[in-house]
Amino acid sequence: MSNINRRDFLKVLGWSSVAVAVAGCGKTSVESGVETVMSYSQPEDFLVPSIGVYYASTCTQCEANCGVTGRVREGRILKLEGNPESAINLGRLCGLGQAAVQHHYNPDRLKEPLLRQGGGLQPTTWENATALLAEKTGDLKGEQFAFLSGGLSGHLKVLVQNYVDSLGSKNLYFYEALTPAVNQSVSQKLYGTATPRFHLDKAQLIVSFGADFLDTWVSPVHFASQYTQFRKATIDKKRGTLVQIEPRMTLTGANADRWIPIIPGTEGVLALGLVNALLKGGIGVKSLPASVVSAVRAYDKERVNKEAGVSGEVFDKLVALLSERSPSLVLSGLSAEGHAHGAQNAAAIMLLNVVLGNVGKTIDAPTRLPFPQLAAEEGNSVALKRFNDSLAGDKFKVVFIYNANPVYTAPAFMKLRDNLKKSEFKVVFTHYLDETAQEADLVLPLDSALEDWGTHVAAYQPDSIELTMQQPLMEKLYPSGTRSLGDVMLDQLKHRRANEYKDFADYYAYLKSALTRNKGAFSGVSADDETFWNQALMHGVLKVKGQEQSISANVVNLDIAQPAPIGDDQYPFHLVPTVRSGFRDGRHANLPWLQETPDSLTTMVWDSWVEIHPKTAERMGIKEGDILEIASKNGSIKTQAYLFPGVQPDSVAIPLGQGHEAMGRYAKDVGVNPFKLLDPVFDKSTGELAMHATRVKVSRTGASVRVVKEEGWSPIVVNTQQGRKLVSTIAVDKANFSKEV
Amino acid sequence: MNHLNKEKDIREDIAWAQINKDVLRSLEKPRPVYWVLFGLALSMFLVGVGCEIYQYQTGMGVANMNNPHMWGLYIATFIFWIGMSHSGTLLSAILHLMHADWRKPIYRFAEAMTTFSLMTAGLFVMVHLGRLWQFYYALPYPNERWTWPNFQSPLLWDAMAIFTYLTSSIIFLYIGAIPDFAICRDNAKGWRKNFYTILALGWMGTDRQWRNFRITYLTVACFLIPLAVSVHSIVASDFAMSQQPGWHVTSFPPYFVAGALYSGCAAIITLFIVLRYTFRFEEYMTMPILDKVARLTFAIAMVWTYLNLIEFASVWYGHDSYSKDLLIQKATGPYAPFWWTMIVCGSIVPFALAIKKFRSSLTIMFIVSLLLNLGMWLERWMIVAPTYSHGYYPWTWDHFQWPSFVQWGMVFGSFGWFGMLFMIFTKLVPSVSMYEVKEMVYHRTLANKESREA
């Protein structure tokens, strides 16, 4: 299969000639001469009807960039599987990845460019659109232009970067609402790398402060496969123990041997408490400078108990575990870093790794990527703040927005919708008419991820660095309606830097030559360009020859000081905005499969809800399904109550991703959007928006509904096994793993 | 046999000609009230039909069934109607073999009730199917698919048993009515003349005919009794053969049979009173007979109660925690109101029948009989629904499912359908068996003569 030209292949696969059988088994009688037989005019000889062929590509559903293979049959992409050749997901694929086909076939995809004319968005042609782009950016001063993009890597990033440069602009913002930016900056300080490699499989004990690595954190599918090894007991390794510390139980917390609820923002206190206790126990004393050692003295069991609400007994158990089990791994996640003192929290937590001597054992440095320009820009929320401030200052005439929906994700206090109005020409590259697109002057529909070309370099590289290929898995659904951003950028660049880009017919040609030119940089490839290229597409993965680095911890001038806890009588509750693996920051809320898939812990579907601890609910007289009003200083939302034991009693949790005002039939008017509630609190050191620092008050509206959930409908509120042996649990010391394979 | 009450089941001096006259009167041009009632029944039936059309078009979902609530009122009501049918057989067959001749004036309409309630039950099997249009898959006939239905399934036993029962009791009803058709033939005019001539098959009351008639009637009666028992045992095994808590009960077959006779007798009392009133059958449907039926009903009620208790006890002291769990649910859970109503109507109310004063009051008897049937209907529902809402698997427990108007509509409609058929029947077939009443009178006169001579 390596010797066929992929693009011709796509041409001959006119799926339009394929009759899709939606007919069910109702049809019992058949008669001749009614249905038409599918036949081709000029098929490739490898193409056999009724036999599926698999093509490798890259999953773009989240920043992990797992490798996928798509099953193509009769010219239609039917299903995605994990690509076994990718070291990231090893042939596995999460639900979010599976659902990518529904982005491709989504009934609400934009089928043609839209231009704002007389208030409304009217259909227009790509010719007009591109002409308009050139015109509007023609004699534009660099500082008047801004490009807001979601996380980006590979050659598309290069093109975008070059385009922005070609406009003489510095304003290229990479915005993502849910990246561990604070952690990264801290680990940059501490380990000298923003994205160290974690070896969960090597660890005997994992203590995670809100890092939901099984579901939503960094590279879930990879961590999941490591988790399997971590849990496995072998001759030379005991079954690993997982402790999760967080205000609201994440999926990782649900799988922990010990789940410890903690008051939001006090993770650092607990961490330092542990450091202190360990030092007292004579562990890692010489790993720390005296300054730090003295600094942590103040954090004893009592203080931890008082501030973090973690009982002494639990604390002792934890200390015992940490001192016994080695190597261990301590992780800091979103709920820990999402505070004004997020950096200090993260620092305090990572300090544990230093004390326990995990650095270099379960944590080491990633390979260095020879092409920094291809490296992933994960994005952060500082970008949004800067972007928004400049908009407010009326600095931008022309704004491009790609792969981001700031109007939806920006907190209410930013007033981004209004600020956006100030810029006179807003171009949104998107697949759907989402909230941001509705504000745009020009909406340019893009090819779906399964129709587009591209290269990706995942930010988190578990192994030697991989450059993963993205290739079309089927012919465009709307050949004349949608385009690849790559083509658009290239097209624009041709106007500005003709001499550089004139040789490239299109994005495909650009990619091909860009890769083939540097094929030396990849390990294990043949000399001949065509073969190399086809091999690359066939495997979907290119191993980059990068140089290994060593890791070392540097704790001097690491800011770990924890602020004193501040109460708030008017807004007694902490708001925990939880990330749902399906929806992330809401960009996937229009995928029916994900809406229909119950939330793993609450089993709720097709809606939003506020999680409140049964005790608290009892105190306030709240019953399941009561409509509550959750009010912060910056707004309020109304949604149904779900009594959830997995939430810290002083906190309420609301899942992110729902509450769209647009974005198609499956997302529109489903649930509420907690982004809007967030308080203007920013991490002091990085300026990141502190997602977990919002205080709210909760009140009953009197209304009540029957919640729509998957778990059984019985008067028993908390769903247990009712004495049946469905999920049986065994204590690790009772279990006999010796025979297991 | 009348030592309990001096009153006689029937006057011996009643002239045979008079009997003909009285009964044939009931076949004559119906009174306006008949048409009112008929219209009512018809419109009830149409409601049911409407619901079925809606469900057929849209899918079973509109009945608001779900996983786990796979069956709803349809099956419950199906059992109810099957149960109804049994009393007819009881009166006509069992009492016939026992030579309890007081059954003679009332068995005919009881038989009719059997037939029609079976027809109604049949409807519910149909509307219950998700793919009604494919129902013939369940019929055992050689076909181009070379496939057969699954003879292991209690549902199939049901189908076959009910088919047997229905046809047999129609035949039984018809055979038993031939001499009366002859009477009608001899008295009717116009189209009715031809109609009855055909039905009467040229019956002339010759000794040869009577001789064979007697034997045949007896034989079929003998067949019907075990058949009736087996039919409801099989209906019971729909549940007993399954594995679900609350269904997998050994005592179900006798329990169901008792319940069936119970509801049947109650229904007979209801119809007895209705017919006696509408057709002025005081001469034939006399209070003493009603009294006997009532006492019979009471006896059966007590049997039913006993079997109920047995079931509870065996569950309570048994090892099956799931069933016990379910039993507690029934008594305390969301279904408790219905469950207790069933207990009251089924086991407490019948004590009214033990009291002579009540037995001799038509109004009270009427109300009681209706209550009993309500109780028996609830019994069936309480067998079907709670097992679903609180079965083996806690994850799918659904204590809040409630049948939609579609289900209720069809239950409602079924009563219309039954009423309709029965009203047609009363106008075409003499609802009191004339020749047997004559026999009754004849034999009692003889008996009296003998006793006087002795």
Next chain:
Amino acid sequence: MNLSRFLCIADQGAARRFAVGLLLLAVGVFGAGAAKADGKVEQPIEFPHNTHAGKMGINCLYCHTYARRSAVSGIPPLQKCMGCHQSIESVKDRPRIKKLFEYWEKKEPIPWKKVHDLPDFVRFSHERHVQRFYFKQERPIQEVCGLCHGDVKSMTVAEKVQPLSMGWCVSCHEQDHRIDNVSAKTSNGPNDCWQCHK
């Protein structure tokens, strides 16, 4: 024949033993129903199988090339037709061939109508049947295809000659077939519902 088939009985003798009352009737009715097969089909081009398969004696698998490696036998792509007809001058001016060329110019596949249609819930594999009866048993291809498609080389447009009903399938599945042309071992077709029903 029909009788024993539909009573699912071994031989005529047994059939007679069984042929009582209603059954006989039913057999009559449904037997008739099953035996019937519907006739000709209007096709965009009246393809002469008799010429290709008959006169020319072309191997079925030459055009229906997918049959041996896929569930569907596949209608030959235009390419295939052109492969030969481009170079056959003699018939170039025939109306049918003209039509063919028109489609070729437009590069659009010919909308052939299904003749041997099966319900959507049936999973029939040409591959398996061809492999077993043609490659393993090495019977002549036209005989093998003919088992279901009838004597195609005598038809112009293909016609449905067999009922293709479930019973008909089974009538062959339940017979013992030699597993190949060398060993004497036999086996019958699968009787597992899920083999054919999807």
Next chain:
Amino acid sequence: MSTVRILGLFNDFDAASAAILEVREADIPGLNFDDVTIKSPIEHPDVEAVLGDRPVPVQKYTLIGSILGGTLSFFLISSAQGNFFQQLKGGKPIIPLPPNFVLTYEMLILGGVYITVLGFLIAAGLPARVKSSIYTSMISEDQIGVLVKGSAHSIEEVKKIFQKHSVLDIQEEVVA
């Protein structure tokens, strides 16, 4: 010499049976006693006694019917289960006896009932045409009829006997 049929109508069984008894004892030449028939509105086993015992074959049919129904159904069902598909179900044997016995039982009854009724129609000679000349609606009401067939002069004798027993009415008909 012509054969005649007469129907004598009596008010009650006593009269009727007395008349028949006398006819029987008189043993009139040209009159076959088996041709004496009673027509009555109700069942009357006691009265029939005077006619001597006459055959009732119905139950033979019953026997045949039930045996046929039973065996046939069992055989059919089992062989239907053992067909080519013979799918395992719930770990039970493909031909499970308890269900088959249940069905056999039902079919036994079905066969029994049907064939019995068939037998009844045959044995009772139904359906028949009602001859008005020797039948009267009074029979279906309350009178008992005695039907006698015999040579003309023997019938005369019978008539006399009937009159003696206060017959209500006599209908006569000449059969060839």
Next chain:
Amino acid sequence: MSTTYMLRDWTKLRETHPQPSPAGGHAEYKWAMAINLDVCTGCNACSVACYAENNLPVVGKEKYAHGQSMHWMRIERYWNEEDVETPHQGAQFLPMMCQQCEAAPCETVCPVGATNHTPDGLNSQVYNRCVGSRYCSANCPYKVRYFNWYDYPEQEMAWPDPLPMQLNPDLTVRSKGVMEKCTFCVQRLTAAKNTARNEGRTVKDGEVTTACAQACPTQAITFGNMVDPYSQVSEKWRHQQVELHKDVQDKDKSGDSGLRGYRVFEELRSYPSVMYLERVRDTKA
């Protein structure tokens, strides 16, 4: 030819099932599963994969509220009885799909024989044969059978254009009034078997797997052929000493063996083909 079959194979037709052998008496294939609950994280990837592979309709909120959802593979979440207040030991997840019982309660009760035990040890559901009496589901202890309450292709939610293009042509879209359930992705199995037959062999271990097993990020689900004693799944069952044809395992009789293998509702003697491995918790933590 039934009569001859009946007379010839009488003894065979009287055999009960499963037979006392590792594969329960299956000749060529006995598909089975082992699910390790210690690594199952409850992430629902399997469930979504199942939607993608098996043409499952999305029913939407309103129908979901009526308990009419159609997920063949569902993830159940239970809480510990002891610490419902604060679940210190996390949640308990159970992936529950059709257990493909060797002696399935659903099979015997189906009036039309639409569900049977296949030679491959699966519990087949023949959609077109189904008349929708729903008796099978009524009798299913696991309640893993799903009924088409509506004509989903007609429902606005399920497949508006162009979503139907995603539908898998290897199996039907079930129409209204039909019962359906997990099939162990039988369309994949059939394909694999056909390939194997062409090559005159049986399917190799790992050659085919179900959508859920393939997707599972933690590889909690092992799928394979129990007839092959060296297949992963056989080994797992063997090492856990769980025997297909027993309703009480010997290891359980002899007290706590510490082996984690068990089957749900084993005591009901339905002999499920899915073995679960107990979830483990560290009591020191």
